[in-house]
Amino acid sequence: MGNGQSQGNRKRAEEESTEGASIPSFISPVPTDVGCSQYDVFLSFRGTDTRKAFTDHLYHSLIKAGTVPICVFRDDNSIPIGEEFDSQILDAIARSKNSIPIISENYASSKWCLRELIHIMDCKKSKSHIVLPIFYKVDPSDVRYLKGRFGEAFHSCKKRFDEKDIQEGQRALREVSGLHGWESEKVANGHEGELVEKVVEKILSELRQDFQLDVTKHLVGIxxxxxxxxxxxxxxxxxxxxxxxxxxxxxxxxxxxxxxxxxxxxxxxxxxxxxx
Incomplete structure (x- = not known):
């Protein structure tokens, strides 16, 4: 293979690996007997759409919320190119309590975003994994039926996808479109600050459920x-x-x-x- 062709393949690999998927950029203090074995929230998003704007605001609001820091897994562009990227991402999803897929216009144009979503929806079926989708400036029906600009972005890029990614990705998109989440344009008339507040409030509520314990009202000696x-x-x-x-x-x-x-x-x- 010529040097020019090799460089071209590497550039395409970099574009696929760094713009769509997520890695840990914050790990909160956790008990030493648990270690860093779990994340509270996994953020799945298309970097070119929301990394520096909505996703960044949501991330910083999450890690600052509550008295105990929330452990959030998100993209910071530092995973090396190669197979290790895929395994780390999928493992992080499996070790997360909640996933927030931020479904934006170009989300489905990234095979890594699709693979994240496939694994997220599989985890939802197999264990107590909560999925809270945000439909960011897209209509859930466009996500379900691959219509509008969302559908156009998917169809324009699917020639780069494996057939398995296409079939399972379409299945995951149909499933996530049917979940109760947030449509950014319908929350507070599109004011993103209020949307972020609602998402953070929901995550805190879900995390507090983990702490619930059925205790009798009349305990002796306490x-x-x-x-x-x-x-x-x-x-x-x-x-x-x-x-x-x-x-x-x-x-x-x-x-x-x-x-x-x-x-x-x-x-x-x-x-x-x-x-x-």
């Missing part, structure tokens, strides 16, 4: 422990404080944390950790 912590929390302070409940497994750390959270609903997060 009152003294609860009162001690409540008195400390209620004391005036100029800075934010974090409560850590530490001890061996099975002594009621999560139960105590749940009770504290139910009493102090104004943005308090309580974390518990077992002692090794």
């Amino acid at each position: 009152g003294d422990h609860l009162n001690k912590i409540r008195n400390w929390v209620d004391a005036p302070a100029r800075v934010a404080r974090m409560i850590g409940i530490y001890g061996m497994g099975g002594i009621g750390k999560t139960t105590l944390a749940k009770q504290i959270r139910d009493v102090h609903v104004g943005g308090l997060w309580a974390l518990s950790k077992s002692r090794n």
Whole structure:
């Protein structure tokens, strides 16, 4: 193969690998017994459409939301060219609790975006993976039936796709178009700031569900422990404080944390950790 042809193939590979897919650019502190094994949110988006605008605003709003940082997986253009790219992306999706595919006009023109979406929808079927699509300046019906500019972008590029990507990509697009999400032009008359706020609020709500614990209303012996912590929390302070409940497994750390959270609903997060 000539040098000119080789350079041309490399350039095309770079365009495919860096403009459509996502890699981790923020990892929040997590307990050491868990490590960085999970992400709270996976953002799937077409870089040329939204990377520097809507997706960037959403990303920064997510990582700043709440008392405990949200771990978000998104594109920062640093995965090397090659097969490792694909495996890292798919693995990150599988290890994410929520996926937000930002379906923009040129989303389906990227085979990497399609592969992300295929895996996202497969994860939704096989485990408790929540998919919250944002139809960014596109109509869900155009996504379902590949019409309008969205359809034109897909058809103009599908000659570069594998047949498997085409068939499974169309299936994933039909499925995601049927999910309840947000249409950017219909939220607050197209004001993106309010859309970002609604998405962040929904993610926080979903993450709090992970912390829910069915606890009886009348627990014996928890009152003294609860009162001690409540008195400390209620004391005036100029800075934010974090409560850590530490001890061996099975002594009621999560139960105590749940009770504290139910009493102090104004943005308090309580974390518990077992002692090794």
